[in-house]
Amino acid sequence: MNKNIDLIYFSGTGNSREVATELADVLENCSVRLFDGAIVLKNSSYTPVAQGVTGLVFPLYFGAAPKSVFLFLEKCFKAGSLHLFLIVTNGLPYRFFIQSVNPLIHVIEKKGGNVFAVYQVAMPIQMSGFFEYPDVFSNRLLHEMKRRVKKIGSYVVRGRSFPYKLTMAGSAFSRLGQFVQLLLRMYGLGLEVTGACEQCGLCIRGCPVSAIVMDRGVRFSSGCILCMRCICSCPVSAIKPRRLKRFFSYPLYKLSSESRMEDNNSKISRKWSFFEKTISGYFNEDL
Numbered sequence: 001m002n003k004n005i006d007l008i009y010f011s012g013t014g015n016s017r018e019v020a021t022e023l024a025d026v027l028e029n030c031s032v033r034l035f036d037g038a039i040v041l042k043n044s045s046y047t048p049v050a051q052g053v054t055g056l057v058f059p060l061y062f063g064a065a066p067k068s069v070f071l072f073l074e075k076c077f078k079a080g081s082l083h084l085f086l087i088v089t090n091g092l093p094y095r096f097f098i099q100s101v102n103p104l105i106h107v108i109e110k111k112g113g114n115v116f117a118v119y120q121v122a123m124p125i126q127m128s129g130f131f132e133y134p135d136v137f138s139n140r141l142l143h144e145m146k147r148r149v150k151k152i153g154s155y156v157v158r159g160r161s162f163p164y165k166l167t168m169a170g171s172a173f174s175r176l177g178q179f180v181q182l183l184l185r186m187y188g189l190g191l192e193v194t195g196a197c198e199q200c201g202l203c204i205r206g207c208p209v210s211a212i213v214m215d216r217g218v219r220f221s222s223g224c225i226l227c228m229r230c231i232c233s234c235p236v237s238a239i240k241p242r243r244l245k246r247f248f249s250y251p252l253y254k255l256s257s258e259s260r261m262e263d264n265n266s267k268i269s270r271k272w273s274f275f276e277k278t279i280s281g282y283f284n285e286d287l
Contacts, residue, residue: 206229
C-alpha cells in the first residue's frame with residue numbers, strides 16, 4: 001500500500017493541473033504533496049517523499065512531452081531507486097500517444113528510477129485554432145477524466161503495476177513528436193507581448209526557466225521552452241506567437257465551469273459523429 005504520494009504537474013493550459021488536483025482530492029486517505037513543476041524547476045530543488053511514490057502529470061505538445069519535464073529530470077531528479085508513475089494528458093484519446101513517454105522513461109531508468117505505471121487521461125483541446133471540440137464532447141471528456149482519475153488513485157494506492165511496452169510504431173511516433181517540437185521552437189512560435197500588457201509580472205514569476213525579463217517592457221530570451229504557461233496565465237491575453245497564430249485560440253476552455261459538466265449525454269453533431277466512433281473505446285476501457 002502506498003500512503004505517501006508526491007504529485008508533480010507540468011501545466012501550460014491548465015489540463016494537467018486539473019488532473020493532478022483531482023487525483024490529490026481522490027487520495028483522501030493518503031499523505032499527498034502537490035507540486036507545481038514550474039516552481040520546482042525554477043527553484044531547482046525537489047526532495048522525494050520518504051517511503052512513497054512520485055507521480056508526474058504532464059501534457060503532450062505536438063505528440064511529445066514538454067521540455068520542462070526533461071529539464072526537471074535533468075536538474076531536480078536525484079539518482080536512486082525512486083518509484084514513479086506517469087499520467088499523460090492529451091487532447092486526442094488514442095492509446096498509441098502514450099508511446100511518447102519513452103524518452104522520459106529512458107532518462108528515469110538511466111538515473112536509477114523505476115516507472116511502474118503509465119496512464120493516459122484525455123482532456124479538452126486547448127489553444128488550437130485548427131481543431132476544437134464542441135462543448136458536448138468536452139463535457140464527456142471531463143466526466144471520463146473524473147472516472148479515470150478515481151481508478152488511477154485506487155491503483156496507485158495498491159501499488160498496481162502497468163508495465164510499459166514500447167512498440168516500433170510508438171518509437172517512431174515519439175521521435176517524430178520531438179522533431180516537430182524542435183521545428184516549431186526554431187521557426188514558428190517565438191512569442192511577443194502586445195500593447196495590452198499591464199506589466200503585472202505574473203508571467204515573469206511563473207516562467208520555469210526564467211526566460212522572461214522586464215527590460216523596458218516584457219521581453220523573452222532565447223531560453224524560452226514554449227511551455228505555454230505565460231500565454232495561459234496572462235490576465236489580459238497580451239502574449240501571443242509572432243507567427244503560426246492559428247495554433248492559438250481565445251478564450252481558453254474553462255475547466256472549472258460547472259455548467260460545462262452538464263448534458264454529457266447530449267448528441268454530438270453529425271460533423272463529429274465519425275470522430276466519436278473512432279475513439280469510442282476510450283470511454284469504455286478499464287485502463
